[in-house]
Amino acid sequence: MLEIDGLTARYGRAQILNGVSLTLGDNEVVALLGRNGAGKSTTMKSVMGLVRQTGGSIRHGGQEIRGRASHTICRAGIGYVPEDRRIFGELTVEENLEVGRRPAREGAPQWTTEHLFQLFPNLAERRRNLGKQLSGGEQQMLTIARTLMGNPSLVLLDEPSEGIAPVIVEQMANVISELKREGLSVLISEQNLHFAREVSDRAYIIEKGTMRYEGKFSDLDANPEISTKYLAV
Amino acid sequence: MGFYLAQLLTGLANASSLFLIASGLSIIFGVTRIVNFAHGSFYMLGAYLAYTLVTTLQGGIPGYWFSVLAAAVLVGGIGLVVELTILRRIYRAPELFQLVATFGVVLIVQDATLAIWGAEDLLGPRAPGLDRAVRLMGEPIPEYDLALIAIGPAVLAAIWLVFHRTRWGVLVRAATQDREMVGALGVNQAWLFSAAFVLGSALAGLGGALQIPREAVSLQMDLSIIGEAFVVVVIGGMGSVTGAFVAAVLISVLNAFAILIFPQVSIVLPFVVMAAVLIVRPYGLFGRPGSEHGGAEEPEQPLRLLDQRSTMVLLALVAMLAFSPAVVSDFTTILLVDVMVATLFAVSLHFMMGIGGMVSFGHAAYFGVGAYAAAMAVKMLGWGMLPAMALGPVAAALAALFFGWFCVRLSGVYLAMLTMAAAQILWGVTFQWQEVTGGDDGILGVWPAEWAKSDRVYFYLALVLCLGGIWLLRRVAHSPFGYTLRGVRDSRIRAEAIGIDTRFHQWMGFTLAGTLAGLAGVVFVFSKGSVFPDALSIGHSIDGLIMVLLGGIHALAGPVYGAMAMVLIEDWVSRLDYWRFIFGGIILTVVLLAPDGIAGGVRRLIQLVRRDAA
Ligand SMILES: Nc1ncnc2c1ncn2[C@@H]1O[C@H](COP(=O)(O)OP(=O)(O)O)[C@@H](O)[C@H]1O
Ligand SMILES: [Mg+2]
Numbered sequence: 001m002l003e004i005d006g007l008t009a010r011y012g013r014a015q016i017l018n019g020v021s022l023t024l025g026d027n028e029v030v031a032l033l034g035r036n037g038a039g040k041s042t043t044m045k046s047v048m049g050l051v052r053q054t055g056g057s058i059r060h061g062g063q064e065i066r067g068r069a070s071h072t073i074c075r076a077g078i079g080y081v082p083e084d085r086r087i088f089g090e091l092t093v094e095e096n097l098e099v100g101r102r103p104a105r106e107g108a109p110q111w112t113t114e115h116l117f118q119l120f121p122n123l124a125e126r127r128r129n130l131g132k133q134l135s136g137g138e139q140q141m142l143t144i145a146r147t148l149m150g151n152p153s154l155v156l157l158d159e160p161s162e163g164i165a166p167v168i169v170e171q172m173a174n175v176i177s178e179l180k181r182e183g184l185s186v187l188i189s190e191q192n193l194h195f196a197r198e199v200s201d202r203a204y205i206i207e208k209g210t211m212r213y214e215g216k217f218s219d220l221d222a223n224p225e226i227s228t229k230y231l232a233v
Numbered sequence: 234m235g236f237y238l239a240q241l242l243t244g245l246a247n248a249s250s251l252f253l254i255a256s257g258l259s260i261i262f263g264v265t266r267i268v269n270f271a272h273g274s275f276y277m278l279g280a281y282l283a284y285t286l287v288t289t290l291q292g293g294i295p296g297y298w299f300s301v302l303a304a305a306v307l308v309g310g311i312g313l314v315v316e317l318t319i320l321r322r323i324y325r326a327p328e329l330f331q332l333v334a335t336f337g338v339v340l341i342v343q344d345a346t347l348a349i350w351g352a353e354d355l356l357g358p359r360a361p362g363l364d365r366a367v368r369l370m371g372e373p374i375p376e377y378d379l380a381l382i383a384i385g386p387a388v389l390a391a392i393w394l395v396f397h398r399t400r401w402g403v404l405v406r407a408a409t410q411d412r413e414m415v416g417a418l419g420v421n422q423a424w425l426f427s428a429a430f431v432l433g434s435a436l437a438g439l440g441g442a443l444q445i446p447r448e449a450v451s452l453q454m455d456l457s458i459i460g461e462a463f464v465v466v467v468i469g470g471m472g473s474v475t476g477a478f479v480a481a482v483l484i485s486v487l488n489a490f491a492i493l494i495f496p497q498v499s500i501v502l503p504f505v506v507m508a509a510v511l512i513v514r515p516y517g518l519f520g521r522p523g524s525e526h527g528g529a530e531e532p533e534q535p536l537r538l539l540d541q542r543s544t545m546v547l548l549a550l551v552a553m554l555a556f557s558p559a560v561v562s563d564f565t566t567i568l569l570v571d572v573m574v575a576t577l578f579a580v581s582l583h584f585m586m587g588i589g590g591m592v593s594f595g596h597a598a599y600f601g602v603g604a605y606a607a608a609m610a611v612k613m614l615g616w617g618m619l620p621a622m623a624l625g626p627v628a629a630a631l632a633a634l635f636f637g638w639f640c641v642r643l644s645g646v647y648l649a650m651l652t653m654a655a656a657q658i659l660w661g662v663t664f665q666w667q668e669v670t671g672g673d674d675g676i677l678g679v680w681p682a683e684w685a686k687s688d689r690v691y692f693y694l695a696l697v698l699c700l701g702g703i704w705l706l707r708r709v710a711h712s713p714f715g716y717t718l719r720g721v722r723d724s725r726i727r728a729e730a731i732g733i734d735t736r737f738h739q740w741m742g743f744t745l746a747g748t749l750a751g752l753a754g755v756v757f758v759f760s761k762g763s764v765f766p767d768a769l770s771i772g773h774s775i776d777g778l779i780m781v782l783l784g785g786i787h788a789l790a791g792p793v794y795g796a797m798a799m800v801l802i803e804d805w806v807s808r809l810d811y812w813r814f815i816f817g818g819i820i821l822t823v824v825l826l827a828p829d830g831i832a833g834g835v836r837r838l839i840q841l842v843r844r845d846a847a
Contacts, residue, residue, distance in 0.1 A: 074419035086414045088407045099407045
């Protein structure tokens, strides 16, 4: 589904990614773990074509997508949920969903507003409210729903559990399971090991723009020194 | 009572015209972030096209309205061409480059219009069916004004419907907030930008077309409207169409009554209102801070101190300059003084923009204040040349201290607009205060002292002053103050976190830049012997911007190249017919071929040559 190989990227003069490699299989949920500033968001933005990548390759369904414009990457079936949500605050919930709407694509589940309102009942009640009037948790739901309106086959979820109430985190975990059941692949970046373990099949650990670990959660639990070294704050 | 009603209705009719052009400008800025100086040109083209259509069709009421709409559509088409051929190629360049490119378009449209329609003002026919006046409370009110009063809100409603009831409109509103995110959601921004640009241009064209029964169609329409249109957009909040409407009404109605009390107020009133609004609401009445995401600009690269070789080259150049009067003609000597004045002016603006991170659309104000202060000291106080030369920069410093205090409270485009407002206010005062400044006639006969009368001596005096000023700015740029200023430019939040008073530093940077612009003004006034309000005009401020940006903002040498190129090109082309067309073409060529300016272009050329040689 997604193969990243030797990816390097920079902001201005600062090199942030020093050769990141990662693969994600069909219908797999994979966690990208790492401390604050490790390069998780930059990896996701690179896939979306939102930062300047300087080298390496990003292949999606066998096709090289590195260097393409971000709207074509989205149209290829990659949905992106940014960590800072980036809701359109002056648009209503329904209008936010409208911005994300894309035609149906083969090989990916098709979402409708009604279906998404079932998945996120809070949003249904607030469909005519402006984005900026929503709570943090509701905004997080809305960004995910907005991305799903594009009928992606792969979703990049950047820290979905960050800064929201525990009840909602639980709801978020259910949503991710639902996405997997629908046949989507998900790459999820997390600092919250507990949440990541609950929803994902495998994990990568990134530190200072370099991959340090790849494997199952069971191995990670068997070797606690790894998480202490790269994840503990 | 009836008189005041008539005044109010005139104000509202003006508001409608102003709204049409400002709404288009606001939409274009909101979506593309382009400060479109060519918007006034679209307005002017709308008027000329409507004039031609109306007078050739002669079709009565339907003919008139068809012509108006057709002119708007045609201008939308011209907007599309400009967007596709020029702007689309430079969306990734720093925002100010696009501004310079749109200014190139202004120049080209000016001369194209002159070539097609001639220099004479054209008097359009009245609107058929609306060519009389009705009496309201005993006062005659033109029917056409009443029609305009209705058209403004109707267009507002139409835009509102498009923005809220169509998918395209929803995308435009979303892009106004966070265009990068809209792209990540699969929307091709290029087409969104084109469409917004076309709609905006068509609205400007409509505004111009509707103007033909009210005013003569002339070549001055473009720049005369653009300042006011910017003001309306800024007061309303950039990107907000409703804001543009409210601001247009506010300005026009205030103006309609203010001129009863103080007839000269028209020129400065919009700018005073804008300054007042921005100080209370830094993003305008309906505006919001834009998203930080998706800025195209690369973080500034650190300035390097000159290495030994470049220092030698520089010294050699200065030496050549110093010896040049011995070899070249007097005419060239005078031209070289122009180059030095322009260079100091550009370097001072570069200091403010490149080092201080404050873009100015009104830097000429301080140049002009310096020039006028010196001229007035000579003419009215009978001072000698040297004391007058000392007074100029001091006066410029005081003006920069005063206006800078307001400006540094804002940032980005809003700061730039406030600098423009300040300059416009000063220009208005100079222009209108006949008894003191000579108004339009300027101040004449400001010649150097007896000992400095010869072109050569004055050349050396100018050399010392301009090089001294440039040297001072360079020293400051590499002093702790300069580094702090750059820190503030790169991250205000970080600078504040470590306890730097960011506003104070910017205020001092602003003042220093203004002072040295004033010095340039002083050297200028004694070399020309006269000064006119032009010295403070928006046009002159834009010259400064063009020099800095064409030279390249990332390099300290940039403004030097820019100023040299500007003066030499201007000297060469301004003797030709249609020089604006040529000059605009040169600007566009540089912008399209070297988006990092002449300095960047030269650097890349050298690299290319070296690689070939290796
Ligand atoms: N816009 C930016 N400009 C410059 N540096 C940035 C920018 N965004 C992030 N960085 C830097 O890149 C590094 C990685 O950041 P990020 O990918 O956001 O990490 P994570 O998502 O793992 O917390 C950090 O050191 C951060 O300071
Ligand atoms: Mg992150």
